[in-house]
Amino acid sequence: MIQSMTGFGKASLQLPTKKITVEVKSLNSKGLDLNTRMPSVYREMELGLRNQIAQQLERGKIDFSLFIEVTGEETSTKVNAPIVKAYISQMRAILADADETELMKMAVRMPDALKTERDEIDENEWTEIQKVIVEALHNILNFRQAEGLSLEKEFSLRIANIRQYLNEAIALDPERIQNIKDKLQTAIMELKVNVDENRFEQELIYYLEKLDVTEERVRLNNHLDYFLETINGSEANGRKLGFITQEMGREINTLGSKSNHAGMQKLVVMMKDELEKIKEQVLNVL
Secondary structure, eight states: OOOBSOEEEEEEEEOSSEEEEEEEEEEOOSSEEEEEEOOGGGGGGHHHHHHHHHHHHOSEEEEEEEEEEEOSSOOSEEEOHHHHHHHHHHHHHHOTTOOHHHHHHHHHTSTTSEEEOOOOOOHHHHHHHHHHHHHHHHHHHHHHHHHHHHHHHHHHHHHHHHHHHHHHHHHTHHHHHHHHHHHHHHHHHHHTOOOOHHHHHHHHHHHHHHTOOHHHHHHHHHHHHHHHHHHHSTTOOHHHHHHHHHHHHHHHHHHHHHHOOHHHHHHHHHHHHHHHHHHHHHTTBO
16 A cells, blocks of 8 residues: 655654653655754754654655653753852942842852753653654654555555546547548548559558557557556556656657647547646555
């Protein structure tokens, strides 16, 4: 079953003092284009995280976000007590009558009065974060599979339409051949010259062979079958489907160039329109 590259997955977990939220968004891309956002304290885990995401999602323009919201009484910012005391002592020497509370308010606003201590990664906390990441990746994979099912239905419809138009075009082939014969006969009669009937038949057969569309019909039908086999197979991928649509396009174009019939050419245009819709959606297939 095919998967779409478009998807969204989200998961969250409430710890005693923190809420962990992971969001993963994905759009189509020729390769893997991964952007990550996370608190700086977890940056040393980024390489392993990137490998984990790449193995799961394989391809696409992916935005990964890890949000940590502090919900308890926890802070990494501390008062730099020696600095604050030094500021108060200096200001007391300048402002002898100043209130201690006012001195304290002024001191904590001074440079280096507060210091932020770098958190170390808590292994137990990272284990919990990993659970949220796995859940978010699982959710985006489910989303991609659901989108892939929609794409599969769309492809099946478009392939059926192309096959129908092809059958209608082939049904017009006897009329097309007769029209060609009549035009050539009329042209010969207008020349008012004697023509060797055997030679004329030989030349006519040669000419009609050049305009025969049997091979194009057979090959296009084979490509349509192969496309359906591929989307239903276990190794379906967007690149392979893209190659098949290119082959389908070649046969449709050749069919159009050989047709020499207004009705067939109209049907060829309709086949091209359906094929373009397939090509647009193939870009979203993983």
